[in-house]
Amino acid sequence: MAIKHILKLILKHKSISLLITLQIAIAVTIVGNTSFISYRTLQNWLVPSHIAEEQIINVYTRAFDKNLDKGALIERDLQRLKALPGVESASYAGNELVLATVNGRNFAHNTLDTDNQGEYVALFAQTQGGVETLGVHISQGRHFYDTEYIFGAAAQNQRASVVMISNALAKKLFPQQSALGQTVYLHSDRAPYQVIAIYDDMMLGETAVYTNNWYHSAILPEAHYGRNSQINYLVKVAPNTDKTVLETIEDLLFEEDGRIVQQVEFAARAKKRLWDGRSTFAFIMMGISGIAILVTGVGIIALVSFSISVRKKEIGVLRALGASQSRVMQTLLIENSILAIVGIILGLFAALWLNQYFVTNLRIQGLIVPWLAGLVALCVWLLSATAVYIPARKAARIAPAQVTKTS
Amino acid sequence: MLQMNNISKIYRTDLVETHALSGVNLSVEEGEFIAVTGPSGSGKTTFLNITGLLETFEEGQYLLDGEDVSQLTDKHLSKLRNEKIGFIFQGFNLIADLNLYDNIEVPLIFRGINRQERKKRIEESLELVGLGSRASHFPAQLSGGQQQRVAIARALAGKPRFLLADEPTGNLDTMMARQVMELLQEINRQGTTLIMVTHDNELAQRAHRNIQILDGQVSDIAKSQLTDLAV
Ligand SMILES: Nc1ncnc2c1ncn2[C@@H]1O[C@H](COP(=O)(O)OP(=O)(O)OP(=O)(O)O)[C@@H](O)[C@H]1O
Ligand SMILES: [Mg+2]
Numbered sequence: 001m002a003i004k005h006i007l008k009l010i011l012k013h014k015s016i017s018l019l020i021t022l023q024i025a026i027a028v029t030i031v032g033n034t035s036f037i038s039y040r041t042l043q044n045w046l047v048p049s050h051i052a053e054e055q056i057i058n059v060y061t062r063a064f065d066k067n068l069d070k071g072a073l074i075e076r077d078l079q080r081l082k083a084l085p086g087v088e089s090a091s092y093a094g095n096e097l098v099l100a101t102v103n104g105r106n107f108a109h110n111t112l113d114t115d116n117q118g119e120y121v122a123l124f125a126q127t128q129g130g131v132e133t134l135g136v137h138i139s140q141g142r143h144f145y146d147t148e149y150i151f152g153a154a155a156q157n158q159r160a161s162v163v164m165i166s167n168a169l170a171k172k173l174f175p176q177q178s179a180l181g182q183t184v185y186l187h188s189d190r191a192p193y194q195v196i197a198i199y200d201d202m203m204l205g206e207t208a209v210y211t212n213n214w215y216h217s218a219i220l221p222e223a224h225y226g227r228n229s230q231i232n233y234l235v236k237v238a239p240n241t242d243k244t245v246l247e248t249i250e251d252l253l254f255e256e257d258g259r260i261v262q263q264v265e266f267a268a269r270a271k272k273r274l275w276d277g278r279s280t281f282a283f284i285m286m287g288i289s290g291i292a293i294l295v296t297g298v299g300i301i302a303l304v305s306f307s308i309s310v311r312k313k314e315i316g317v318l319r320a321l322g323a324s325q326s327r328v329m330q331t332l333l334i335e336n337s338i339l340a341i342v343g344i345i346l347g348l349f350a351a352l353w354l355n356q357y358f359v360t361n362l363r364i365q366g367l368i369v370p371w372l373a374g375l376v377a378l379c380v381w382l383l384s385a386t387a388v389y390i391p392a393r394k395a396a397r398i399a400p401a402q403v404t405k406t407s
Numbered sequence: 408m409l410q411m412n413n414i415s416k417i418y419r420t421d422l423v424e425t426h427a428l429s430g431v432n433l434s435v436e437e438g439e440f441i442a443v444t445g446p447s448g449s450g451k452t453t454f455l456n457i458t459g460l461l462e463t464f465e466e467g468q469y470l471l472d473g474e475d476v477s478q479l480t481d482k483h484l485s486k487l488r489n490e491k492i493g494f495i496f497q498g499f500n501l502i503a504d505l506n507l508y509d510n511i512e513v514p515l516i517f518r519g520i521n522r523q524e525r526k527k528r529i530e531e532s533l534e535l536v537g538l539g540s541r542a543s544h545f546p547a548q549l550s551g552g553q554q555q556r557v558a559i560a561r562a563l564a565g566k567p568r569f570l571l572a573d574e575p576t577g578n579l580d581t582m583m584a585r586q587v588m589e590l591l592q593e594i595n596r597q598g599t600t601l602i603m604v605t606h607d608n609e610l611a612q613r614a615h616r617n618i619q620i621l622d623g624q625v626s627d628i629a630k631s632q633l634t635d636l637a638v
Contacts, residue, residue: 002516005509012504317500320461321514321561322489324482401462404496405452 006335016307020336021343023303024380027296028347032376033354034282034289039369041282045275047214049203051098052135053268055088055241058097059233059249065258070225071153073256078127080252081235086245089132090235092151094125094223097232098134099270101206108165108218109185110173119172121165122205122217123186126234127151131164131219133236134204139167141180141197150222160222163193168215170198186218193220206274231259281362301387304336308391315395316403325396329389336388337381344377408437408569408600409458414467416453416623427453429623431467435602437568440595442614443604444633450623451604452497452573458602459492459571460484489517493567495575497604499558501546507533508542511561518565532560535590551578559587563594570594572603576610588613608633 010017063070074092081090095103107118124130128149131138141164150160163184170179183192201215208216225231237245246264253261308315315328323331355368416428427450435441445451456462457469460476469476471491476484488494501510508529515525533539536556538549546554555578562570572591576584588610595601605611611633619628 002512005505005513005516008509009504313500314502314504317502318513319485320459320488320494320496320500322485322517324485326482327485327517399462401453401456404461404494404498404500405456 010335017339020303020339023296023299024340024343024384025347025350027292027380028344028376029350029354030292031289032351032373034285035372035376036355036369037285038282039372041279051202051267053271054266055236055239056098056267057235057237057264058100058267058270059235059264060262061231061253061259062229062262063231063259064229068258074225074231077253084248086237086241088236088238089129090233091130091133092127092223093232093234095123096205097234098204098267099206099274102230102232105207108169108173109190112185112190119169120208120211120213120216121169122208124217124219125222126219127223133234136199138197138199144221148221156224156226159191160220161194162196164197164199164219165195166201166215166217167198168201169218209274297383300384304387305391308395312395313403316398316400319400320404328396329392332388332392333385336384340381340384344380348373408472409435410470412468414464414469416457416464426623431625433625437600438598440601440615442611442617443602443620444611445620449620451620454620455571455573455604459494460488489514491568493562493565493570495558495562495572497573499554501554501557503546506543506545507557510557511564514565528564532564536560552583555579569600574604576607
């Protein structure tokens, strides 16, 4: 049988051919998208954080007593925290905690031009010790001088003048030249800061990570505490410190009146929380996809088996006319592959469209991964080929006389 | 050309064993025209199917052109069917979803005959059976007799050395039956070995040789005995 005849047969059996094609298209659409989303999630999981996740502790507290002298409280807290056994350093954290953005989104600009949207940045506003606590490794430039730190009641309206930025941010803002010595504009009022250091990439900011700017961050030597009731700290403990240190810190801070301790957690936990939402979506999609594979798999097998079983006689006639078993198998596999390929192409287009929908409407990370799309297509094709193979082999093995005898 | 020694075929179902053929011995020479007669259910179609390599058998030996067919692979058997043997089935066995042209073309494609030659043969053979203008029709659009003729055309287009016909005139009126008979005789005269099953004693008379199947036993009979058969 030539391809011409196969095509004629496909067109003759329009409804079943269409059903098989659709079934395959649906399988490709759903399985394709799930794979993309799952794969991206997995890939993101595997982006290295380069931070000491099990050593850095985020501390969230809130001062509800309006008359509290916050500056004094913070100094007291930091001293006592540093005195705890196992604690290596501690710092007040004004804006972000590690992988937990506390005060909205932040952008960094390389120009005052207001049309420039800027780059997402995790903005760490720290007191002395902040750089050590984050575990930053400076590759170019210098440390902050003690005099550059802005802290205390009198300095609440003052800005620092210098900033350290991560290597990734430096490259993004100043692709052509060294960022060192350049001016970066920060905050909504676009205050100017001079870059005095560039440090190795670390995954630090929640919002930045959420927008895939894994390693965008900046550190400012300024700590304003008067703006709201939050009083947060970053603490770094020695490697392999027991979890009980979290309780110890909580108990210690709890002793202070007029303030509540909301949470004390390792950065590892913040990171996990950050990924949970996305993973949940990926798991839901995987579940749907599992069901889809099952339903479409069974559907494809049933449809294909049916389409072959109604053609038992035709197969016997072909055999009688001199088609060998392998030739019959080959013909049926080609026929099915034509349907499968059409289905797969339709499915890939549908997957593309659905993916676009997810990305724009649900802010899901799931851009097309071409090799994965190819793999899904191959698997679906294999599934449909297997579905043909079993009933086709059965039909091809029947002695041709069995079907030519009956009219 | 073919030699059968002690061939037996048994159909086993849950309840009964049917000895469709038992101990068939037969030798056919190249170019012979043999008419096979026998009552319904006696094993004629079974005999023809085994001869045409469409069915296997339990016992005995079948040599086709000196080759022991029970030793051959499916691929080899298929090739022999396709190249040496033409089959006209009792029920026409056309492919309902393909038009007449395509129906005749399929076995020619299996043989690797090129497009031009295929076209020529298809047109010739359809012309020969008087359906030259119907190439694009589908089997369902034809009468039983016309379908029978398409089945004949399909067998002839392959120019087989060996033509097996199971009641090729069964669905035709007397006039048409005679025409088809003459066609088959002509093909036989040109060298094709012909074995034909028929109920029609008048047609059977035209064969070189007559054999009869009774309860799975094959025997040569004289033409004079043909009329005695209960049909
Ligand atoms: N697939 C089968 N399974 C079981 N029994 C079968 C099968 N095919 C044929 N038979 C039996 O074998 C015997 C011979 O059948 P066959 O078809 O050869 O008869 P026939 O001589 O061609 O009859 P007719 O003239 O009616 O075509 C019959 O008794 C039939 O019932
Ligand atoms: Mg019969």
